[in-house]
Amino acid sequence: MSSQHPIPSYLHPTETGPWGVYLEQIDRVTPYLGSLSRWVETLKRPKRILVVDVPIERDDGTIAHFEGYRVQHNTSRGPGKGGVRFHQDVTLSEVMALSAWMTIKNSAVNVPYGGAKGGIRVDPKTLSRGELMRMTRRYTSEIGIIIGPDKDIPAPDVNTNEQTMAWMMDTYSMNEGRTSTGVVTGKPISLGGSLGRREATGRGVFVVGCEAAKKRGMNIEGAKVAVQGFGNVGGIAGRLFAEAGAKVVAVQDHGGTIFHSNGLDVPKLLDHVARHGSVAGFEGIEATMATEDFWKVDCDIMIPAALEQQITVRNADQIRAKIILEGANGPTTPEADDILRDKGVLVVPDVIANAGGVTVSYFEWVQDFSSYFWTEEEINQRLTRIMTEAFSSVWQVSEEKNTSLRTAAFVIACTRVLQAREVRGLYP
Numbered sequence: 553m554s555s556q557h558p559i560p561s562y563l564h565p566t567e568t569g570p571w572g573v574y575l576e577q578i579d580r581v582t583p584y585l586g587s588l589s590r591w592v593e594t595l596k597r598p599k600r601i602l603v604v605d606v607p608i609e610r611d612d613g614t615i616a617h618f619e620g621y622r623v624q625h626n627t628s629r630g631p632g633k634g635g636v637r638f639h640q641d642v643t644l645s646e647v648m649a650l651s652a653w654m655t656i657k658n659s660a661v662n663v664p665y666g667g668a669k670g671g672i673r674v675d676p677k678t679l680s681r682g683e684l685m686r687m688t689r690r691y692t693s694e695i696g697i698i699i700g701p702d703k704d705i706p707a708p709d710v711n712t713n714e715q716t717m718a719w720m721m722d723t724y725s726m727n728e729g730r731t732s733t734g735v736v737t738g739k740p741i742s743l744g745g746s747l748g749r750r751e752a753t754g755r756g757v758f759v760v761g762c763e764a765a766k767k768r769g770m771n772i773e774g775a776k777v778a779v780q781g782f783g784n785v786g787g788i789a790g791r792l793f794a795e796a797g798a799k800v801v802a803v804q805d806h807g808g809t810i811f812h813s814n815g816l817d818v819p820k821l822l823d824h825v826a827r828h829g830s831v832a833g834f835e836g837i838e839a840t841m842a843t844e845d846f847w848k849v850d851c852d853i854m855i856p857a858a859l860e861q862q863i864t865v866r867n868a869d870q871i872r873a874k875i876i877l878e879g880a881n882g883p884t885t886p887e888a889d890d891i892l893r894d895k896g897v898l899v900v901p902d903v904i905a906n907a908g909g910v911t912v913s914y915f916e917w918v919q920d921f922s923s924y925f926w927t928e929e930e931i932n933q934r935l936t937r938i939m940t941e942a943f944s945s946v947w948q949v950s951e952e953k954n955t956s957l958r959t960a961a962f963v964i965a966c967t968r969v970l971q972a973r974e975v976r977g978l979y980p
């Protein structure tokens with residue numbers, strides 16, 4: 553796959569991971585970029601990578617060291633923007649790919665940002681609250697030389713939340729000697745966070761899901777939905793689909809897979825997850841399932857909302873859903889994309905489907921700058937309009953060019969980024 557590409561010396565030459573998936577997606581869009589394709593190499597290498605050592609003193613007095621990253625993939629259209637992930641499997645390849653998908657996403661929905669991402673290779677469940685805070689603060693301090701409200705603005709991702717953002721904002725502010733609310737988004741409301749931000753990614757998944765269902769002539773009421781990952785994104789999306797009358801028949805998270813043919817009670821399930829940390833042990837189920845059987849579930853809409861590279865050549869053929877809404881970043885490999893397309897499954901790609909989070913992050917940043925805060929109704933209306941318009945533009949390009957929605961989204965996004973690159977010109 554990616555062996556045709558010059559792989560930087562700091563990545564494994566053949567095991568390129570999610571970065572290899574991203575490179576192949578860029579190859580697929582290049583023929584549609586016309587004269588701008590002469591700039592395409594700029595998308596195949598991150599602008600800036602910072603790898604940091606994050607040492608902390610543990611509660612028992614020992615010293616632990618963690619690997620931390622911040623990658624700024626592209627800043628042609630504005631400051632870097634993208635989440636911070638705490639996970640034991642974080643790698644440089646993953647953070648590079650996630651930062652690149654942020655470049656594409658921010659451009660596809662036309663918010664004035666480049667793409668960035670960060671992460672720490674750690675299982676946060678093994679740390680106490682105090683250790684987690686010290687690790688977050690030291691990481692923020694280490695990457696402080698490249699982040700800032702007009703340089704690069706982090707946000708929550710897997711295993712990070714409003715509290716993480718509050719610690720990041722406080723650490724950056726202490727180092728700067730002034731309170732800087734605009735340095736991160738996804739903050740608590742009391743610190744300049746935005747109403748609607750916590751739900752925004754899941755809400756965006758729901759909004760584009762409704763648009764995709766209209767195109768397929770599918771009724772949301774009564775539709776069967778399967779969700780992988782029941783955290784911020786999957787949990788909220790599942791709740792909104794259930795509220796609209798859909799039946800959430802299967803849910804999988806890191807602890808297990810549960811099923812009910814009449815639909816799980818989503819509010820009760822969310823409450824269970826909040827108390828126990830996983831869907832495992834939830835009582836209102838018909839059956840539990842083996843991990844791999846999740847992909848074979850009889851459903852109309854499937855929402856991968858956990859991690860990358862979940863839908864692959866191993867399971868794509870088994871999927872029975874008519875629509876896939878990519879809540880997660882990078883859940884489908886290019887080979888699986890082809891299988892799904894041949895089967896007539898409509899895949900709404902991550903760079904559109906989960907763009908609701910960064911869209912409301914943009915609203916939060918604008919509100920912080922102006923110190924004037926909008927109502928939740930205003931935020932949800934503006935979010936719905938941006939998501940609906942973005943979906944409609946991508947749909948139109950996919951029809952004109954007879955491509956998948958992913959390639960169409962990449963055409964729109966890469967064109968905007970490379971036009972900005974071209975008109976700015978190369979420095980010096």
Ligand SMILES: NC(=O)c1ccc[n+]([C@@H]2O[C@H](COP(=O)([O-])OP(=O)(O)OC[C@H]3O[C@@H](n4cnc5c(N)ncnc54)[C@H](O)[C@@H]3O)[C@@H](O)[C@H]2O)c1
Nearest residue numbers: 709710711753781782783784785805806858880881906909
């Ligand atoms: N939070 C956001 O605003 C946002 C925005 C855009 C995209 N995303 C993407 O959405 C995905 C989920 O992010 P989140 O913020 O909801 O994270 P989260 O930490 O709130 O939830 C992650 C969920 O995935 C599950 N999970 C982890 N490993 C799993 C595995 N091996 N198999 C099945 N389930 C597993 C966890 O149990 C949990 O339910 C990620 O790909 C993230 O990059 C998040």
